[in-house]
Amino acid sequence: DVQLVESGGGLVQPGGSLRLSCAASGFTFSTYSMNWVRQAPGKGLEWVSYITTISGTIYYADSVKGRFTISRDNAKNSLFLQMNSLRAEDTAVYYCARGSFDLWGQGTMVTVSS
Amino acid sequence: DIQMTQSPSSLSASVGDRVTITCRASQSISTYLNWYQQKPGKAPKLLIYAASTLQSGVPSRFSGSGSGTDSTLTIRSLQPEDLATYYCQQSYSTPYTFGPGTKLEIK
Numbered sequence: 771d772v773q774l775v776e777s778g779g780g781l782v783q784p785g786g787s788l789r790l791s792c793a794a795s796g797f798t799f800s801t802y803s804m805n806w807v808r809q810a811p812g813k814g815l816e817w818v819s820y821i822t823t824i825s826g827t828i829y830y831a832d833s834v835k836g837r838f839t840i841s842r843d844n845a846k847n848s849l850f851l852q853m854n855s856l857r858a859e860d861t862a863v864y865y866c867a868r869g870s871f872d873l874w875g876q877g878t879m880v881t882v883s884s
Numbered sequence: 885d886i887q888m889t890q891s892p893s894s895l896s897a898s899v900g901d902r903v904t905i906t907c908r909a910s911q912s913i914s915t916y917l918n919w920y921q922q923k924p925g926k927a928p929k930l931l932i933y934a935a936s937t938l939q940s941g942v943p944s945r946f947s948g949s950g951s952g953t954d955s956t957l958t959i960r961s962l963q964p965e966d967l968a969t970y971y972c973q974q975s976y977s978t979p980y981t982f983g984p985g986t987k988l989e990i991k
Contacts, residue, residue, distance in 0.1 A: 814971065
């Protein structure tokens with residue numbers, strides 16, 4: 771099956787760090803750019819970050835710039851989001867999505883709370 | 885950044901009704917406009933891309949139109965399974981902003 775599966779979410783204290791992973795299967799991961807999108811509880815969707823196929827171009831939302839780092843390992847069909855200096859407002863379900871947003875994972879919940 | 889607005893924010897309609905949701909961008913985005921359906925507790929699902937192209941596997945009762953700053957999502961004959969929140973998104977430039985959503989309820 772063509773799918774994306776996120777992992778790595780959990781409860782973390784303000785100021786802490788977390789690394790999310792997104793495992794791709796059923797398609798040639800290395801030929802697609804990728805995105806992270808998040809959704810705070812009861813709220814709308816917020817695009818977070820984008821990375822091209824060989825990581826040549828990377829973009830971030832202003833809300834996470836300087837704190838989050840997107841990366842990928844094409845040999846392992848995996849996408850990552852390293853989240854540092856986490857804040858309460860980063861609490862959300864984090865989705866990975868294929869470049870044109872035509873394929874989404876099921877999401878992983880990140881809760882930032884003391 | 886390009887701001888996206890949607891109207892209405894919520895609506896209630898009956899099975900068989902024709903439903904229209906409007907999306908407006910703060911500047912021209914040509915046809916770089918996507919529509920998504922999100923059911924409770926689920927990930928968003930791409931319905932329409934490039935403003936009017938139906939994503940594979942999406943029922944033909946869904947259609948999109950528009951260009952520039954204004955776009956529309958139409959559901960031709962509402963079905964019970966269309967209960968969801970609908971979002972537009974511009975893919976013209978980063979940040980790829982989403983509209984605030986339209987919550988669709990079935991009467």
